Amino acid sequence: MSEREHKVSRRQFLSYTLTGVGGFMAAGMLMPMVRFALDPALKAGAESNVEYVCELEDVTDKPQRFTWSFNQVDSWYDSTVEREAYIYLDGEDVVALSSICTHLGCTIGYQEDTSRFVCPCHGGQFEEDGTNVPGTPPTRPLDVFEVEIRDGAVYLGQTMRRD
Ligand code: FES
Secondary structure, three states: OOHHHHOOOHHHHHHHHHHHHHHHHHHHHHHHHHHHHHHHHHHHOOOOOOEEEEEHHHOOOOOEEEEEEEEEEEOOEEEEEEEEEEEEEEOOEEEEEEOEOOOOOOEOEEEOOOOEEEOOOOOOEEEOOOOEOOOOOOOOOOOEEEEEEEOOEEEEEEEEOOO
């Protein structure tokens, strides 16, 4: 082959250069989007996070309000998260109900005299097991926390929706 056949024309040089720079810029723009789209899937495979809430011996067959807090780092934002749950024993099982009303998200309270949870915002009501009372605004039961019992202590994780 002669040296002349290996020469790159000005047009080819510009074409290669622009393709390379364009590809580099496109990758720079797409990578954060791909990372954002895959993030939930990557986190789903991660170890589940549970937090210590109380001792098992403190839990009775009547719902009691427990609060706990933990540190959470969300990208660059470092914060303290406060949580609460109503925890009770259903036979041998520990049940932890979310205190967030499933109508529009107000905080419910437990009324011992009626054995019901009542929402102060629009009068929503839930039975002791978290089932929504028909005829009141909420259309689904209270969410439940993922429960883990370790060494006689109750640990709670994420809430799960019940329909
Ligand atoms: S937010 Fe609870 S009833 Fe509306």
